[in-house]
Amino acid sequence: MTTVSRQEQFVLWFEDLSLDDLALVGGKNASLGVLSRDLEQDGIRVPPGFALTTRAFRAFLADNGLDAHIGDTLKAFQAGRMTLKQSGKAIRNRILSAPMPERIRHEIERNYIGLAHRIGHRIPPVAVRSSATAEDLPGASFAGQHESFLNIRGREPLVEACRRCFASLFTDRAIAYREAKGFDHLSVAVSVGVQQMVRSDKAGAGVIFTLDTETGFPDVVQISAAWGLGETVVQGQVEPDRYVVFKPLLDKAGAIPIISRKCGSKSVTLVYGRSEGQPTRLINTPAPERVRRVLGDEEILQLARWGAAIERRYGKPMDIEWAKDGVSGELFIVQARPETVKAGADRSIMRRYTLVEERIPVFSGAAVGNAIATGKAFVVDSAERLGEFPDGAILVAPNTDPDWVPIMKRAAGIVTDHGGTTSHAAIVSRELGVPAVVGTGQATCMVKTGQTLTLSCAGGEKGHVYDAEVPFTVEDVDVGTLPETRTQIMVNIADPGAAFVWWQLPARGVGLARMEFIIANIVRAHPMALLHPDRLVKAERKQVESLFRGYPDGAEYFVDTLARGIASLAAPWYPHPAIVRLSDFKTNEYAGLVGGAHFEPAEENPMIGFRGASRYYDDRYREGFALECRALKRVRGTMGFENVIVMVPFCRTPEEADRVLEEMASNGLRRGEDGLEVYMMCEIPANVILAEDFARRFDGFSIGSNDLTQLLLGIDRDSEILAELFDERSPAVTGAIADVIGRAHKAGIKVGICGQAPSNYADFAAFLVRQQIDSISLNPDSFVRTIRSIADAEASG
Structure with a gap:
């Protein structure tokens, strides 16, 4: 009996494959071999199946005399004597009309029967997928280039599906893609994976x-x-x-x-x-x-x-x-x-796109990539219009499929009605380096061909489309060249959707995570309105109830949404600390939330009114504060982010601090328990004057230079008339900051700063270094510039 070597076999079962078999079974099937055999100990389940090898494909071509025809047809295309469409169709037709050699058919059918016996199904439904030898290589994903066929039942349909997989090596899109990537068409072969269908x-x-x-x-x-x-x-x-x-x-x-x-x-x-x-x-x-x-x-x-x-x-x-x-x-x-x-990608290089002007987008969707692009829109509502697509236009379509790759690579940007971040449009856009906004739901209805669009994917997970040419800048930063500092340099971050954009920054934690951004932009409703929708007028009640659809009640919606937002802010620099400030809306800002007007008093001067710590133990907001505490407890406990530190804003007196800490403890956040640290914003003159009293109650201070300047100089920080007088570098402000740093250190607690001043003024950052502040938290967009000035200040003593 003659033994057939692996290289000569037409069929190999998944569990007999490894990554050494790429030339024999292609990328997809070789990976299924790794999954089936090497990862069984991890409990990973892979549906059984087998691979029709590239040996079978080449034998199919040889037995039917197709090699010369394919080679001649491709040469005619490359010489310009045939179009892509003509050459692809000619090759596919020859393959689809060629009979499957009996020796290959026999192996397909024999192993299909073997699969049926193995899983106990007489005519098992199978997925039949192409697995080309050039797939899944660095820089060449071939996403969707070759065909897959689902729910194939019976021997003859399986043989036909295998033949169609062979033909899919020469779809127009696959030929064009190999041309673009420089692959030799005749050196690429296709294997076919036959796998038990999962009843998904x-x-x-x-x-x-x-x-x-x-x-x-x-x-x-x-x-x-x-x-x-x-x-x-x-x-x-x-x-x-x-x-x-x-x-x-x-x-x-x-x-x-x-x-x-x-x-x-x-x-x-x-x-x-x-x-x-x-x-x-x-x-x-x-x-x-x-x-x-x-x-x-x-x-x-x-x-x-x-x-x-x-x-x-x-x-x-x-x-x-x-x-x-x-x-x-x-x-x-x-x-x-x-x-x-x-x-x-080079992880040390961080490319940042920034819109120069603030604009209101006409619609939004999921962002793909981190770039910004401008161009004339070209709306494609059917494949017949693909041939008209001009280079450098913004492609606007319901969705894309693999046949569209040749024009996607010529587009400046892509906008789709449908699809998510794992759709074909998203996968191919990433590979091509073309920014895309997908799943807008309305782009093709709102955009006309020839209209100028700017699409921005530079702000996080949400991409925006603007009805104009909006100027933007591009900057490349090698984060590997940024200096190390003695001072702990942290980041201020507010938007969970944008937090991952900055992960490459060598920050040592989050110095200020603003809870109110999550509440205003993601939760959107006033917490008391979520707890008491019955107190709202009908229209508002409907709006609030629509927000927590899918949740048992508004309270769980608030807690879950806030907790996941906080976790997203804490994740990029874990296990470094993430300091999360409790809500610090002013009453007029709270009133602007959905349903908020029913629960907020009208104040003449909300800036120094019912805000910060004073709300947390007050009956008008105590229930809402309990939800904030539940969210933080979930982040630290259930989700495991013990690096989260809680910070109390606008705390006016030591007695008020006691009441807030007591309220937190009653809601499961007890200082010192499970390693919980509680910080206080140092932003009121009383915080400086009574520094030792506050230090006994908290684990650290974070200086809020904006509010501290406002209250020391008696200037409304939002006043345009007094803007020239508002200066954090005033001796009154710097004197207070130097005083509180020294006194806090003597009391044994850390001091940081999360205000805007160090980002704005290099001399202010140098002043903080001289005072031996423990940490400086910077806005991400000024991080690179400021960390260099801080390093210079440290070097100069």
Whole structure:
């Protein structure tokens, strides 16, 4: 009996494959081998299956005499004698009309029967996916370039699906992509993966990335999820749920480090078809399912742990597809490949795009990339218009598919109605380095071809589109060249959606995380209105109730949303401290929240009125403060961010400090318990005068130079008339700051500053260094400039 070597075999089972078999089975199938064999100890489930090897593909071409035809046709295309469309169609037609050689057909059918025996299903439904030898290499993801076929049943349909996978090596988009990347067409071969289908048509599926795809922040796992088969997520047909998990806390006992959990609209669902001729069909998602999350917390954590394990095995960030079986309830990994865009970027270089002017966007969506682009819009509502697309235009479309890659690479920017951050448009835009705003829901209705647009993805996870040419700047910073300082340099951060943008800054923690930004921009409703919607007028009550749809009540919505926002701010510089300031709205600002006017008094001078500490123990806000405490307790306890420090703002007297600390303790935040530190904003003259009294009650001070200057000089900091007199460098202010630093140090507590002055004035930063302040917290956009001036001040003594 003759033994056939691996290189000569037409079929190999997944568990017999490794990354050494790339030339034999391509990137997708080699990865399935790694998952099936090497990661079993991590509990990772992979549906069984086998690979039709590149040997089978080459034998198919040879037996049908197709090599010469393909070579001649491609030469005619490269010489300009045939168009891309003509050459691709000619090659595909020859492949699709060629018979499958009997020796290859026999192996396909024999192993399909073997799969049926293994899983106990007479005619098992399988996924049939192309796996090319040039796929999943650094700088070449080939996202969607080759075909996949789902819910294939029976031997003859399987053989036909394999032939169609062979033909998909020569789709127009695949030929164009290889041309752009410089691959030799004839040296690339295709393997075919045949894998048991997971019944995700009865549950859900999606994509996992083991880093933040927009910023490259490496410490998170991003999971997208939609109902039904996962193609809707990959192709950008739905706005999926999006979950973000913080990797460093995944193995902490009892921690649930899900720092973001957003429910997408999930308007359509891909399910099994009703006949052999229609293996899948797209249906409208029932209304209750659209507002329900696809995955529970335990499932999110399980997928995140699997993603982290796969990343460890490969030693690089990964792009993974998962599916949940609606019959068994089990989760499966169905594909994995190295992430090819952010993983290869130079992490020491931080490129910053900044809009020069403030504008109001006409609409927004999910940001892809961190860039800004301007150009004339070109609306493409059908594939027939692709040939008219001009170089450098902004592509505006309902969504994109792989056939659109040739024009996407010529676009200055991309805007879509549908899709999330793992859609085809998003994946390809990242690889091409083209900024995109996806899932706007309305772009094609609001934009006309020829209209000038600016799209900005530079502000975090939300991308904005402006109806004009808005000037912007671009700056590259090598963070590896930034100096080290004795003074602890931290960052001020407010927007959870933008926090990851700054992760490369060598900050030693967050010196000021503003809770009120999360409340105003993400929660949006007054906490007392969420607790008591019955006190609102009908229109406001409807608005408030719509905000907490999907939650048991408004209180849980507030706590959960605030907690996840705080966690997102604390994550980029973990385990360094993150100092979170309790809400410091003024009454007029609170009144501006949804439902807020019913719960706030009218004040002549809100700047020095019912704000900060005075609210927390007052019956008018005590219930709202309890929600803030619950959110912080959840961040530190349930989510595991013990690096979070709580800071009390605008505390007027030591007695008031006692009342606030007592109120916090009654809500589960007791200073010193579980390592909890409590700081106080030093921003009122009384805080300086009574520094020793306050120091006995707190673990640290953070100087708020804006309010301290206002109250020492008697100047409304918002007054245009008195703007020239408002100067943090006034001897009255610097004298008070020098005094409180010295007295706090004698009392044994730390002092930092989170005000604007060090960012604005190099001499003020130098003054703080001379006073031996413990930490200086800077706005991210001034971090690079100011850390250099601080280092210079330290060097000069």
